[in-house]
Amino acid sequence: MNETETTSLAPSEARESIEPVPTYSPSIWNDPAQLKTAYSAAKYLASSDLVPEATYRNKPENCLIAVDIANRTGISPLMVMQNLFIVKGKPSWSSSFCAAAVNASGRFTPLEFITSADNGGSCYAQAVRIRDGKRLKGASVSMQMAHDEGWIAKNGSKWRTMPELMLQYRAAAFFARVYAPDILLGIQTAEEIHDVSGAEESHTTTVRFEMSAARTDEEQKKEEQH
Numbered sequence: 001m002n003e004t005e006t007t008s009l010a011p012s013e014a015r016e017s018i019e020p021v022p023t024y025s026p027s028i029w030n031d032p033a034q035l036k037t038a039y040s041a042a043k044y045l046a047s048s049d050l051v052p053e054a055t056y057r058n059k060p061e062n063c064l065i066a067v068d069i070a071n072r073t074g075i076s077p078l079m080v081m082q083n084l085f086i087v088k089g090k091p092s093w094s095s096s097f098c099a100a101a102v103n104a105s106g107r108f109t110p111l112e113f114i115t116s117a118d119n120g121g122s123c124y125a126q127a128v129r130i131r132d133g134k135r136l137k138g139a140s141v142s143m144q145m146a147h148d149e150g151w152i153a154k155n156g157s158k159w160r161t162m163p164e165l166m167l168q169y170r171a172a173a174f175f176a177r178v179y180a181p182d183i184l185l186g187i188q189t190a191e192e193i194h195d196v197s198g199a200e201e202s203h204t205t206t207v208r209f210e211m212s213a214a215r216t217d218e219e220q221k222k223e224e225q226h
Contacts, residue, residue, distance in 0.1 A: 028068055038067050045077060055085045065091075073183055075101065085190070088197060092190040099172035101183045102127070108136070111175065113168045119144035123167035125175040138175030141167055151195040158191070166191065 028038040042063035045051055056062050063077075066084060070077040083097040103110050108127035116122045120143035128135050143163055146152050152159045159166050173189050 028064075028071070038071075039064055041077070042067050045081070050078065051081050052085060056081050069185065073101075073185065075104070075183075084187070087190050087193045090193060091187050092193050093184065093187055095169040095173075095189050095191050098169070098176045098184065098189060099125075102172065102176050102180055105180060105183060107131070107180065111172060113171060115164075115167070116140075118142065120147070121163060121167065123164075123171045125168075125171040127175070127179075129179070136175070136179050138171055138178060141170045141174060143167070146195075149195065154195060157195070159195075 026034060028034045039060065042060040045063040045067070046056060046058055046060040048057075051057055051063070056066065063081065066080045067077050069075075069084065070080045073080075079100075083094040083100075084091055085094070086092070099111050102108055108129055111125045111127050113123055113125055122140050122142035122144075124140040125138040126135060143152075143159070146159045146163075146166070151157060169189070169191060173184075173192065176184055
């Protein structure tokens with residue numbers, strides 16, 4: 001009688017046999033042809049009068065980085081350059097970029113800002129995720145938090161002169177970091193860097209966008225009851 005021999009793999013061998021093979025993804029950093037095309041576009045952008053002068057005018061290398069970020073995030077290179085600039089040697093987004101990028105992503109309904117008088121004034125951002133209809137709520141930021149973290153005490157702090165706007169800017173950043181981190185690429189906003197280090201941001205031109213009217217917690221609860 002013939003017997004059939006079976007061979008069993010050790011657990012480690014079994015894991016190795018089913019591990020996916022790494023895929024190769026061409027980019028401007030590992031594909032000479034793509035790099036040449038991207039650098040050509042960067043030189044055109046560097047010669048434009050529409051790009052911020054201090055960071056990008058006649059600086060094709062900086063424009064090349066902006067083109068790469070634009071390719072990875074699906075955002076216009078001009079929008080990236082108008083909202084990404086340098087603070088103390090670190091790239092940073094303009095304050096308005098977080099909300100503008102979330103609203104332009106097509107993944108969420110426009111951000112809403114819910115305000116409250118708690119803790120000296122607080123705010124959080126919320127939106128509905130389009131793919132599943134789930135309402136997402138970002139972390140709340142308050143004036144008490146700004147005081148405890150030392151943001152208000154920094155030289156030139158805007159928390160003292162325009163607290164309501166700063167609350168909305170920071171609430172938008174909190175929302176984006178949790179629900180759309182790929183848009184920000186781990187880059188902080190200029191205000192976040194300023195609040196931590198006290199660095200002064202350089203002059204830049206930012207893309208304007210409309211922020212939805214802030215609502216109170218009471219108005220929010222009434223809407224959810226209907």
